[in-house]
Amino acid sequence: MKIVQVAPDVYPIPPVNYGGIERVMYDLIEELVRRGHEVFLYAPKGSKTSARLIPYQHEKSWSQHEILKYVSATLPEGIDIIHDHTHASIIGRAGLPVPTVCTEHFSANCPVKYPVYASRTVQERYGCNQGFFIHHGIRLEDFEYKEFKEDYLFYIGKLDESKGPQFAVKVSERTNKMLILAGPIHDNVYFDKTIAPVIKVNPNIFYIGEVGGRRKQDLLKNAACVLFPTLCQESFGLVAIEALACGTPVLSFPSGAVPEVLQRFPDFICANVDEMVRKVLSGDYPKPQLLRDYVKNNFSIEIMADRYLKVYRKVLELEHLYHS
Numbered sequence: 001m002k003i004v005q006v007a008p009d010v011y012p013i014p015p016v017n018y019g020g021i022e023r024v025m026y027d028l029i030e031e032l033v034r035r036g037h038e039v040f041l042y043a044p045k046g047s048k049t050s051a052r053l054i055p056y057q058h059e060k061s062w063s064q065h066e067i068l069k070y071v072s073a074t075l076p077e078g079i080d081i082i083h084d085h086t087h088a089s090i091i092g093r094a095g096l097p098v099p100t101v102c103t104e105h106f107s108a109n110c111p112v113k114y115p116v117y118a119s120r121t122v123q124e125r126y127g128c129n130q131g132f133f134i135h136h137g138i139r140l141e142d143f144e145y146k147e148f149k150e151d152y153l154f155y156i157g158k159l160d161e162s163k164g165p166q167f168a169v170k171v172s173e174r175t176n177k178m179l180i181l182a183g184p185i186h187d188n189v190y191f192d193k194t195i196a197p198v199i200k201v202n203p204n205i206f207y208i209g210e211v212g213g214r215r216k217q218d219l220l221k222n223a224a225c226v227l228f229p230t231l232c233q234e235s236f237g238l239v240a241i242e243a244l245a246c247g248t249p250v251l252s253f254p255s256g257a258v259p260e261v262l263q264r265f266p267d268f269i270c271a272n273v274d275e276m277v278r279k280v281l282s283g284d285y286p287k288p289q290l291l292r293d294y295v296k297n298n299f300s301i302e303i304m305a306d307r308y309l310k311v312y313r314k315v316l317e318l319e320h321l322y323h324s
Contacts, residue, residue, distance in 0.1 A: 001312065004082045004098075005029055005051065006071055006091050007043040010061045014048065017212035018158075018184050020238045021105045024136050024304075025085055031139075031305040040076055042067070064090045072096065081312050089115075099319045101311060103134075107233040107256055114315050116308075118236040119257035125233075132311050135261070136236050137304030140296055143245035146221040147288045152178040153280065154223035154248075156211070156239055157230075159195060160187040164229035164253065166194050167273050171227060172205055173198075174277045179227075180219060181207045221246040225280060228252035229273070237261050245295040247288025251276050264294050 092102035092112035104110035115131035172179035234256035
């Protein structure tokens with residue numbers, strides 16, 4: 001199959017540190033190429049891929065119409081299907097003559113002909129039960145497994161109020177356990193008012209900035225627990241399966257699709273900070289190998305690629321019927 005993948009214009013593929021969409025795209029594209037498909041990737045300059053890279057020429061990020069203009073003008077001939085990952089599904093909305101599948105990476109309605117949501121939860125709540133849903137997958141070998149953990153808590157993600165690092169801080173304070181915070185600061189006022197003052201007076205709490213690669217691996221696999229106290233209506237929750245792949249438990253609030261992603265481990269869902277504190281103090285988690293096996297059996301890159309290829313073929317079949 002001849003497939004075009006269209007990325008946002010914010011981070012390179014794969015991302016150096018932060019960038020969940022770009023990480024999912026990278027793994028999917030590498031798997032499609034490995035299976036013999038001819039894949040073209042529209043992405044920012046500096047991206048690295050086994051596909052044929054068509055780098056964007058504009059310099060300013062978040063330029064949706066520049067993406068559309070460039071893709072429309074340079075689309076290779078003979079393409080079977082386009083897979084649009086842009087934030088506003090700008091390619092899918094344009095109605096190009098090539099069948100287009102759009103992955104909605106956020107909790108929102110995707111008003112295109114063939115939307116794909118990252119969870120059944122989002123498909124039902126926001127997508128009016130239309131289109132498809134496909135869970136994200138990861139390459140298991142990219143995440144090192146470790147059975148025996150160190151005694152610290154780990155938060156990784158954006159540092160803004162909606163993602164809940166303030167609750168991770170409260171859990172650390174009440175359990176007297178070390179907390180490592182990692183991720184980009186997306187709200188400086190919030191960070192300076194809520195997080196920085198606590199770090200200044202509490203020697204157990206550290207902010208280390210954005211992390212990726214080996215450092216992220218080590219932090220995930222060694223943590224006693226990853227805290228994911230998000231208030232967002234999460235469309236999936238990639239950090240949860242990355243942690244589980246390392247054999248590391250995850251405690252989360254029941255936001256968005258997180259209960260769906262963690263459905264094998266309902267005890268990981270906490271109604272509030274009090275419950276999260278109790279579970280951290282008890283340390284009564286499933287065996288690490290069970291966590292990794294859950295990811296292997298439900299969220300592997302192979303499973304995700306199988307499902308996308310099934311959707312691609314279904315869309316091409318529907319398009320053939322429409323035009324016959």
